[in-house]
């Protein structure tokens with residue numbers, strides 16, 4: 001008997017996109033993954049459902065799990081239909097036929113036209129009926145009374161005699177009709193089979209020897225239990241309960257349900273075993289399975305993927321810094337607002353790159369060369385104004401302008417001299433050991449581009465090209481506020497119930513390091529009125545506010561609640577570890593990053609979310625931190641559904657991670673020299689596998 005680790009139940013729909021807001025009569029999926037029940041997921045159309053399922057299958061497979069996926073539409077038609085349509089009694093060939101003939105999109109599909117076209121292949125009216133659309137459709141009768149029996153096909157599959165209340169798959173419209181669901185469903189499953197061909201099998205047409213099984217289910221088998229849930233969205237209750245029941249079935253019960261011989265029409269899993277399914281659900285108050293993982297994000301709609309939150313942030317923010325002209329000597333760390341153009345070329349004139357002897361290359365050749373020396377000398381800052389005669393050489397020092405008549409220099413070490421002549425071995429290439437005027441930067445060319453943060457090397461270039469003052473953006477003013485009754489100044493009390501404020505010095509230092517104007521907004525306890533008053537005042541005096549603590553949903557988590565209440569919380573609960581309580585909002589038009597209290601999460605969220613946002617607002621462009629793919633020196637099994645950042649450092653050419661992932665372990669932050677970023681999906685990392693390492697340096701704004 002094959003055993004499955006995970007169960008997914010999909011309530012199907014043959015209709016069009018049902019919109020962003022979860023609603024009934026749409027596609028819903030329930031899942032119990034590795035024993036952990038997930039919140040049902042609303043899937044607004046078949047494209048979204050396809051992507052969601054593919055991700056789920058890949059993630060489960062990456063964890064080595066076997067997955068059973070149930071769909072609530074018939075996997076086959078009544079006996080004889082497949083043979084007539086595709087030439088053999090093979091329901092899977094029928095799936096492929098529908099995949100090839102159905103044009104399906106979130107806005108519509110041709111299921112009614114297709115039903116008519118199929119009907120036309122049969123004598124009389126053909127098996128499909130009920131046209132609910134405005135338009136007449138060739139060969140598709142409006143209502144059942146126009147049907148004839150000439151097609152000779154049975155009205156129902158054998159299993160449907162046991163499924164009270166099920167409708168025939170020939171009925172294309174009207175309340176509860178499944179005709180369109182079957183067509184769109186078969187086409188969908190054909191595509192899924194093609195995507196996972198080697199891993200996926202279909203019950204009861206194939207042996208379930210592979211890790212992914214597709215089965216036909218019917219939530220009405222648990223009708224009473226679903227009704228008792230009293231969920232306004234019945235589909236949601238159905239998928240939740242059926243996935244739960246399947247996951248809790250004893251192995252032999254599931255085995256009995258699966259032993260069915262119906263190779264053409266298919267069968268509904270669990271028909272005739274309703275009691276066993278219902279029993280699997282009961283048993284008094286069932287505690288949730290222990291997962292002890294506060295990062296186990298249900299794959300529901302509430303969790304915003306990191307990239308989505310980042311792109312929203314990027315789209316909503318604008319540069320706000322003012323332009324101010326400053327002397328270059330005061331410009332370290334400023335962001336250039338306007339391209340800085342070279343006031344003169346670097347180097348300004350052709351000169352010698354070495355100490356040696358200059359001459360006209362055309363006067364020399366190969367083999368031993370002997371040139372008379374003129375008695376003058378050319379030095380840096382003391383040019384020789386005259387002309388060196390053709391065939392003569394002049395003593396020249398590094399940086400000296402090339403005198404007239406000189407285009408090439410031989411290195412001192414390659415010559416011998418008696419004070420009147422020099423000897424060296426030719427040939428010397430034309431232009432050897434010289435630097436052309438403007439070879440580095442031409443006069444009037446852009447020396448440093450707008451948007452660049454000026455560091456020592458940019459200041460060197462500006463100086464060399466004669467730029468003395470630059471138009472820069474004023475530094476962003478960023479306020480830092482700590483929250484929570486337990487937070488006190490470091491060393492102020494020995495009380496173990498109190499926590500020394502580590503986030504404020506960390507964030508203030510980070511901003512200082514980023515050359516922003518860090519504004520210490522102090523600390524506020526768990527007092528909503530004081531907090532909002534403080535935010536009001538801060539919004540007037542700073543450009544951005546970073547708060548830490550009180551971001552999640554606990555009794556005293558006031559920051560995200562205050563943002564939420566004011567209706568200005570744009571993103572909350574982001575699928576990342578650490579830092580998922582991060583909330584992003586606007587307080588009186590001032591962006592607020594409500595960072596989680598745990599210092600590791602606070603730093604990670606600042607680096608990942610605040611850094612690019614602050615850069616953009618301060619006049620730089622939005623940029624991804626530079627990461628490097630390097631070999632891992634660690635092992636890890638990463639769960640799907642969230643991005644993870646681990647404290648990391650390079651040792652012996654490979655990247656290692658801190659021994660604990662605890663979000664309050666500040667020692668790990670200090671130990672680390674960067675972060676390892678693991679993508680949103682599941683991943684199994686073994687030593688030697690390549691992972692993305694982002695040094696802390698890459699996060700410098």
Ligand SMILES: Nc1nc2c(c(=O)[nH]1)N[C@H]1C(S)=C(S)[C@@H](COP(=O)(O)OP(=O)(O)OC[C@H]3O[C@@H](n4cnc5c(N)ncnc54)[C@H](O)[C@@H]3O)O[C@H]1N2
Nearest residue numbers: 294482499501502503549550551552557581596597598601
């Ligand atoms: N039942 C659950 N509890 C928690 C969950 C969860 O999913 N279910 N998530 C955990 C995660 S993850 C985080 S992060 C925190 C939520 O953080 P909050 O933003 O609400 O932060 P607080 O509860 O205020 O503080 C958390 C922690 O950090 C300490 N802290 C706060 N500020 C500072 C500071 N300035 N310097 C040093 N340490 C600070 C605070 O004392 C707490 O120990 O919730 C988890 N709980």
Ligand code: MOO
Nearest residue numbers: 578579598601663
């Ligand atoms: O997001 Mo909380 O990430 O541990 O610290």
